[in-house]
Amino acid sequence: MVSQRVDVLVLGATGYTGKLIVQYLESHPQRDQFSLGIAGRSLQKLQILSKELSLSSDVSIFAFDITSYAEVEGVVQTASVVINCIGPFFKWSTPIVRACAHNGVHYVDINGEPLWMKDIIQGYDFEASNTKAIIIPASGTDSVPSDLAVYLSARELAKKRPNASIGQSLTAVKMPDSGLSGGTLHTIITSIEEVPRHKWSDSMIPHMLSPVHNAVEVPFRMVWNLPHTNIYGGISPMGSVNEKVVYRTWGLLEARALSTAHRDRKSIRYGPKFQYDECAEAYSRITGLLWSVTFMTSLVAIALLPPVRWFLKMFGPQTGSGPKHYDGAIMTYTNVTSTDAPNPDHVQTTVTFKGGPYSMTAVFAGESALALLFDHDKLTNLAKEGGVLTPMSALGDTLVERLLKSGRVSYVTKPLYPKDTRKTA
Template identity: 40%
Template sequence: MALQNDKPAPAFDVLLFGATGFTGRLITRYLSAHPQRSTFKFAIAARSKSKLDALVNELGLDKNTSILVVDVTKKDQVEEAVKQTKVVINTVGPYWRWGTPVVRACAVHGRHYVDLTGETPWIMSIIFKYDYLAFKTGAMIIPSCGMDSIPSDISVYLSNKTLKAAAGPDACIDESTTAFKIKGGISGGTIASMFTMLEEVPPHIVKAARQDFAISTSVTGRLSKPPRLVYTLPQVTPPIIGSFFIMSHSNKAIVQRSWGLFQMDAFKAEAKATAAEKDSKKLLTYGPEFRYEEFLAMPSTIGAAAFSLVMGLIAVTLMIPPLRYLAKRYLPKSGYGPSDQEMEKGFLKATNITSSIPTSTAPRTHVKTVIKGRGDPGYLLTSMMISECALALALEQDALPRREGGVLTPVTALGDVLVKRLKDTGRFEFESEVLKSGEADTRKTR
């Protein structure tokens, strides 16, 4: 496979695949009205020219928005389109079925890439196939840039920064837990991906992808606690009680990959970096004993236990083909979603508690990080999150914390640049603080 390091100047800064899908339309609308719209060249792509033309008319897109007819199953069309842009936003899923050719083209031609996948088996496969190639060509491949899994990734990232600022650069995380409170719909694309995992991915690959640190680097850390009916967030008053969260496995995998990439960066820096570079890399590490979990906040212990049992029953039911067929008929389909009014009523609140490992010179320190989002998390906020990831890659390359390509995660590739961009949307709030005896201290970092 030839490496395409001699890159022609791209015609576009951002190219969106799947623009005519429900989430694709939201992304198109968001980017077309973005405050920085005059600073980037934007193109939309889909299989159907007539649907693209209808989208242009529906949103009143200006003549500076280019249109490409691209079928992601056609290798030549994908290659030609990818070569024309700096950054690809890919919303065409299920990714196990349709995503690999797009990632391959980006890795070969050194173009950056973001998507909305929660399909850990697929991420595992593209790491194996294209991580090194992307590293060589400088392509930043960043999966899971929406509700899967930016809030989870950022919550730990900010808690670690606050912990290091309070307890010193040598502080290591013991446990980090995030409780999610959300109001919003489940994407039809997410449901389609779930069925793809059940019907198309070999069971041994699904099993491997569900193991701790399945998509981490060559380093592995502390194993997770076993699943349970009721979860509790420590160090908050009143305690937050919750149940199993359907997104927890995919989110945890991304957080663990961030942990592994930060650890590896620090190991590499020890061999050849300056003292200042070593210190900066060390500040990002979570520590060798890091353990992460998350859950869905519920109003009561009984409600949490009941919901966990129901989720378990649904999981068993979906393993039975006739019952799975019935579920497909009634669950949301790809391409459809809630109205603007319904999406405005949605919200996200992620509360993370991160605790350090006590030492002979430093007591255990607890940090609370809260992320709030105004709008439906799975649709409206997701369209904003992935758009800001793409714009960070397209417009702020020199400000990003990472200069190397590869299959990365939102915080390892984009770090504080992404946090600031999300905050600047006016839809997101971030706060991180040290706790004292279960109560919020005044030492806030955001």
């Protein structure tokens, strides 16, 4: 049994994204108010990381065997909040969630694996609600920005039309030019090769993680146009993950609104006919189509051709490595959400993130963990009941405030009108 106690524990700290999260937390303005621990499989690598990052002498180091549940539980029990970066998550991280749910330890991770998320919802949501453990998967760039953009639009519409339901919501994602980390590539390939084939059919269901199913299906597209704008898009590489998290947020809020035992008039509700879709921003319809064709061709080649996967394993980025950071990287998520009405109201929310997808993951996961640690009284009623939740269903306005205060996130929300087709910068 480990005797040390820490407020925030980063599991998988020596990986590419884990290191970024440790750096972010170590330099956080509230650093003198919480104790920090780093954990992984190799004590030597953890000690090297501590020296490399010049971590404070009070940062605790934990080495543990990920294949031993007793050791996993022992490490988890040292923490108030766990940030998990150990992937592929379907392969390694179920025991970590199990230990958090069983011991009432709050948890966030950076996974983008909806099939695994379904497993932990089915396996540990009930136990987490009993112990009041708040479990928030997908707290990185998968899928905080998408969840946030919809939430901000819905909140604005609720101010204008308190009783209105949302109809369509579409987000266009603009990413800086950057590559994948070795961990991300390894997860993609390992998922294709090792996840049982019978599970993959679930990945085609947008609301597979939602406690409420939406009968309104969003048709498959290759090209998008945000309503009442000149913003076009093609297939979003992260869209199939993000949509499932957004739909789980919708389903959790909808289920609570429909429950007489938990009815909360102050909670945001998207409405029964909510539809979400996402695209990668493109310069025009043609470039959007070309991108979609290129992406689908590449995805099929990776999925069906073992030589392609072999080549990527040999010559692609290796585990622990990732894209170089550069100043001025910007991510932009532009969302248009409309009420479900004959003459609908439309809101456009543009969220700007100062950083690339991996550096922003450090911000999202770090602030989510600190919200759980410091701001429990400000969390949503759903969060206070525990369970496997989503970033916005659990953290809501508290996460919005923290992200704005970080100086790395800003947003603008404005009404849209049918003839307003001006390009948004």
